[in-house]
Amino acid sequence: MTYANATERQALIxxxxxxAGFLESNPDVPAPACIDFxxxxxxxxxxxxxxEVDVIASLIGAGTETSSSYRHYTTSRRFGPVExxxxxxxxxxxxxx
Numbered sequence: 664m665t666y667a668n669a670t671e672r673q674a675l676i677x678x679x680x681x682x683a684g685f686l687e688s689n690p691d692v693p694a695p696a697c698i699d700f701x702x703x704x705x706x707x708x709x710x711x712x713x714x715e716v717d718v719i720a721s722l723i724g725a726g727t728e729t730s731s732s733y734r735h736y737t738t739s740r741r742f743g744p745v746e747x748x749x750x751x752x753x754x755x756x757x758x759x760x
Contacts, residue, residue: 665705697744704751712736712751719749 667675686694704715713736720727720738727738739748 664703666702697746700745700747702747702749704749709751709753716749716751723747 686692702719704712704719707715716727716736716738723738723740725738725740727736729736734753736751736753737748739746741747
């Protein structure tokens with residue numbers, strides 16, 4: 664997986680604004696109570712993915728944590744009920760321990 668290029672990023676931002684406007688203009692259309700906006704670092708070693716999450720944490724002004732159950736390394740920032748979260752999943756997650 665890779666990050667959006669400049670054109671794709673602008674299309675994503677435009678689409679999010681369009682969705683917000685649509686939901687605001689159509690109050691009868693159901694909407695979720697919250698949204699998780701997930702970003703996964705590009706394929707690389709576990710260490711490289713963790714370092715990328717560290718960079719993202721710095722950019723969004725947040726800390727990092729490792730989930731106890733799956734060892735996902737994450738950072739996040741909330742915008743009301745919307746959460747931007749970067750997640751590094753260890754390569755051996757599905758192996759028996």
